Amino acid sequence: MAGLPRRIIKETQRLMAEPVPGISAVPDEQNARYFHVVVAGPEGSPFEGGVFKLELFLPEEYPMSAPKVRFMTKIYHPNIDKLGRICLDILKDKWSPALQIRTVLLSIQALLSAPNPDDPLANDVAELWKVNEVEAIRNAREWTRTYAMGNI
């Protein structure tokens, strides 16, 4: 790999200097393209109070191709599957180089606030979310409490 692209250095600097509220993204010590990410569950969502660990990787072509992002913490969400994979258009065909690590993570945080069971990745979750939203949200809270608490 011939040097880290300047853009990645620049993004990293800004992520560290002006972090997005509720989101931390820190590069790995050995691999500057791999980021350790923590996203706080948004207020007012069933994920509130949780801290969700994600991993983010910038492929060789970045920023011409999208970063790869995955939840590492278990999460009960219709657009995130058991392996933590995320169904989000900007990570796929709607990627644009005008997007950045911070905007991607903000979008993911927004996805937690606004689950979209009509476009599911986790079908069982989506099904319940549509049929019985109250129970689905209760499950999401339960999962958050069980798996995603940062302290204790």
Next chain:
Amino acid sequence: MNNGNAHNESDQSVLEEIEALKAILFSELDVTYSPSGRPIEFRHTLYPSTADDANQHYVCLTLVMKFPAGYPDQPPSVNLKNPRGLGDDFLANALKLCNEKCKDFSGSPVIYEIIELLRECLTNSNRPTGHCTICLFDFHPDDVFTYTPCYHHFHSHCLSRFCESMQTQWKEEDDQETANNPRGSNWKEKKTKQFTCPVCREVINVELASLKLAPPPHEVENFQEEFSKDAKFAAWRKEMDKQYHRQKTRGGIIDKDMEDSRFLVVTENTAATSPSTAETPSLTTEEIVQQSQSQPEIKAAPVQAPSTSKPVASRPDWSRPQQHNRRPVRGKWIRSSDSNGKERPVPAQNIARPSNPPNRQSSNEKHNSQPRHRAEESTLPVAERPYGTAPHPPPAARSNGTAPHPPSAAQVRPPPGFAPR
């Protein structure tokens, strides 16, 4: 102030002011009226004063003024929307000047004064002062830059890289299409392949050949800094690791292997990733994600079937393990080789269809045809916003319905005063 007469007087005065503006500006104005016929809002897109030569406009913005009851005795509110090629400093300063002007002109018509003031500001800043959204570096006077008909600015070099990358992607899609349908029996609708603005996704015309001639941006070339890992960095990492281990102890971390075995998949091959990712073991899952989510193509494409992994029974095609690493050379990848298998790029066309990829619950085909994602509602990056608020398009994404008729195509054009190269 609150009696009917005063209001009527105020109404009359705004109406007259608007009428006068129409005459001065020689154009229809975008004015919103109240049910009673009183102008309440005025919008106008402004350009630098360059003797009406639209080719010399590098920046623009839309002025939005609202007139409270009692205007002009009550000051109007001024908003600057859809700024193009203008930095935050410019906007803050221009807005401040506008508000001062409104105060100075309290009691008299001020709309034209504001228009003149902003035109002057724009004329003085008639070159992009923001940064290129592709490389994130500022526009240096030596740089060759270009702007799109939607008034988004890029270094010509950066935009050409973007376009070339799009072309590569299209070619890969075509190649794959050919591989899938060797006889050319293509029942799918051909996706139109047009360059779109990286910022707002408007279709843009690009003279790629001339863009390619542009040198790399000055600041990118001269940027020497390296990211330094200071104490704050170490503290963050430590805290993150702590959190991770706490969650792991509580069973909160996704166990990839276990989930994989529930899928009845074998993915050991994916462990052999490129050296640069070796220290980030779980990334291999990520690679699978990319792979599987764009996978349905595989069914129809035996050519694509990777020879890198053990075929596993009772496993749907989407989760077929496939070894693939990052591509070292853009635009080239090798289909199947154990040591060198390259990640299959993720062509938009493929992804658009299977928006609900792998899932062991059911195939739920019906959703495949509607790749609507939540974030798609806004065509753009989700702007930074507080928690819990609904997603909304950032200013740049909002319609530029008031957008001007700009130059016909994006072209390499040094701004006035910039040395031509």
